[in-house]
Amino acid sequence: MTPTPPILTVLFYSAAAAGLSVAGVLPVLRRDRLPLRWMGWANALAGGVMIGAAYALTVHVDEALELGAGALLGILFIHWSHMGIGTEELDLNSVEQMEPAYGYRVMLMTVLHSGWEGVAIGTAAVVDLSFGIFLALALAVHNVPEATVLAAVLRGQGVRGRSVAALTVAVNVPQVLLAVSVYGVVSAAPATLPWVAGFAVGALIDLVLVELLAQSYRQAGKISIAVVAAVSMGIVVLVEGLLG
Amino acid sequence: MPAWLIVGFYGLLTALATGLGALPFLFVGKLSGRAVAYANAVAAGLMLGACFGLIREGTAYGGWQTMVGAVVGLVFILATERWLDRFDVSFGDVAGAGAKKMMLIVVVMTVHSVSEGVAVGASFGGGMTLAAVITIAIAVHNIPEGVAITAVLRPEGVSVPLCAWWSVFSSLPQPLLAVPAFLFVEAVQPGLPYSIGFAAGAMVFMVFMELLPGAFEEAPRAGIGLVTSVTLIAMVLFQRFL
Numbered sequence: 001m002t003p004t005p006p007i008l009t010v011l012f013y014s015a016a017a018a019g020l021s022v023a024g025v026l027p028v029l030r031r032d033r034l035p036l037r038w039m040g041w042a043n044a045l046a047g048g049v050m051i052g053a054a055y056a057l058t059v060h061v062d063e064a065l066e067l068g069a070g071a072l073l074g075i076l077f078i079h080w081s082h083m084g085i086g087t088e089e090l091d092l093n094s095v096e097q098m099e100p101a102y103g104y105r106v107m108l109m110t111v112l113h114s115g116w117e118g119v120a121i122g123t124a125a126v127v128d129l130s131f132g133i134f135l136a137l138a139l140a141v142h143n144v145p146e147a148t149v150l151a152a153v154l155r156g157q158g159v160r161g162r163s164v165a166a167l168t169v170a171v172n173v174p175q176v177l178l179a180v181s182v183y184g185v186v187s188a189a190p191a192t193l194p195w196v197a198g199f200a201v202g203a204l205i206d207l208v209l210v211e212l213l214a215q216s217y218r219q220a221g222k223i224s225i226a227v228v229a230a231v232s233m234g235i236v237v238l239v240e241g242l243l244g
Numbered sequence: 245m246p247a248w249l250i251v252g253f254y255g256l257l258t259a260l261a262t263g264l265g266a267l268p269f270l271f272v273g274k275l276s277g278r279a280v281a282y283a284n285a286v287a288a289g290l291m292l293g294a295c296f297g298l299i300r301e302g303t304a305y306g307g308w309q310t311m312v313g314a315v316v317g318l319v320f321i322l323a324t325e326r327w328l329d330r331f332d333v334s335f336g337d338v339a340g341a342g343a344k345k346m347m348l349i350v351v352v353m354t355v356h357s358v359s360e361g362v363a364v365g366a367s368f369g370g371g372m373t374l375a376a377v378i379t380i381a382i383a384v385h386n387i388p389e390g391v392a393i394t395a396v397l398r399p400e401g402v403s404v405p406l407c408a409w410w411s412v413f414s415s416l417p418q419p420l421l422a423v424p425a426f427l428f429v430e431a432v433q434p435g436l437p438y439s440i441g442f443a444a445g446a447m448v449f450m451v452f453m454e455l456l457p458g459a460f461e462e463a464p465r466a467g468i469g470l471v472t473s474v475t476l477i478a479m480v481l482f483q484r485f486l
Contacts, residue, residue: 051292055296055299058296058480059300064480064481064484064485065481067480067481068477068478068480068481071473071477072474072477075470075473075474075477078469079466079469079470082466083466088464088465088466089464089465089466201477202473202477205472205473205476205477206469206470206473209456209465209468209469209472209473210465210466210468210469213452213456213460214460214465214468214469217456217457217460222452222453222454222457223322223325223453225452225457226449226452226453227318227322227449229452230318230445230448230449230452231318233448234311234314234315234445234448237299237303237311238307238308238311241299241303241307241310241311242307242308
């Protein structure tokens with residue numbers, strides 16, 4: 001039996017991560033309104049997992065200077081993206097905003113957000129395929145609470161149940177596309193690995209701070225958010241350490 | 245000179261180096277609320293970056309042990325925070341929430357120094373050259389920690405010399421623990437991942453519970469995100485090059 005080409009493994013697991021996000025829609029469909037604290041905890045959970053994923057990437061890349069330079073580029077890209085789209089201070093989790101423009105901007109930010117996660121998966125898979133699978137699974141877990149928050153926003157905009165489910169999966173398609181294409185490119189040009197990994201690290205960290213944690217403190221209070229974020233980060237770090 | 249005295253001297257040097265982190269603040273005047281927020285963001289980034297290094301080091305000794313230590317560290321800071329809530333806390337001339345934050349960061353950094361002190365002492369078992377290298381590495385690594393402490397204390401009105409003192413104070417466990425660690429190196433080695441994890445857990449929790457929420461309240465989140473992210477990466481790189 002011929003072994004599965006690694007790129008198909010990357011495709012499968014990143015697609016599974018994207019698809020799993022539909023589970024995050026269920027709590028929103030079952031309630032008229034999601035409690036604000038739940039959104040805060042969902043953001044903190046997703047954020048902690050992402051910081052843990054960023055840490056895991058730094059551990060696996062030895063070229064520190066290139067990693068750092070790539071990280072700086074990733075941070076600046078996220079920063080300028082927010083400035084360009086006009087979301088740097090926008091409440092990204094409002095369930096009361098009815099204007100379509102608000103919904104489009106939130107969707108656009110979420111699409112970009114999932115793209116950088118795909119970069120992280122693809123890069124991790126080049127370092128080691130099992131590491132890429134681990135990262136895909138970690139981000140699959142984090143996709144669920146992120147989808148919960150997005151679904152709550154879309155429901156607030158009046159979007160119907162099935163459409164909410166479809167959209168929360170659709171915004172994660174860039175995760176799959178970038179995971180596969182980054183895997184292909186970095187495999188073909190290994191010198192780019194520390195740069196791309198660094199880019200993903202910087203982007204993930206800045207995303208967490210600007211899009212997730214900042215909102216979550218207002219939603220659920222600093223102590224519970226700190227606990228959720230720290231524990232979820234710790235679990236990712238522990239599993240990464242045990243997998244070696 | 246007895247070997248344990250040399251060990252203590254090296255440990256003292258690393259502690260004194262922490263005070264150098266206060267020096268940049270000699271050139272900074274009175275800080276606005278927004279500047280305080282950015283100072284907290286710098287401290288948060290440095291501490292998270294230090295945690296990345298700590299976790300990496302701890303998991304090399306033992307993953308489960310590091311995580312157990314981290315959980316205990318998290319609980320310790322939470323319990324300390326809750327305990328401080330019961331009193332009208334003051335720190336020098338500062339009272340209330342500001343004093344509590346100052347106290348927590350000094351506690352966190354002091355706790356962090358415990359594992360470093362053990363590392364300095366234990367490193368002498370590998371010969372003087374290794375010990376000197378590790379001492380220099382920890383001393384240099386302590387400087388941004390002094391920056392992190394001063395970044396929290398200075399905005400509350402603490403003078404630069406006093407910030408330097410508290411920075412050095414937070415590192416005093418290094419010489420105090422380096423000596424017993426050297427003398428009983430085989431006994432302390434199994435505890436190292438736990439103490440490293442404890443320091444990491446306490447630091448991460450301090451960042452998520454105090455520094456970041458405080459920073460987000462007073463300054464735009466895009467700016468706080470940028471400053472924290474950049475200083476985190478800078479600290480990770482700094483540790484890699486040591």
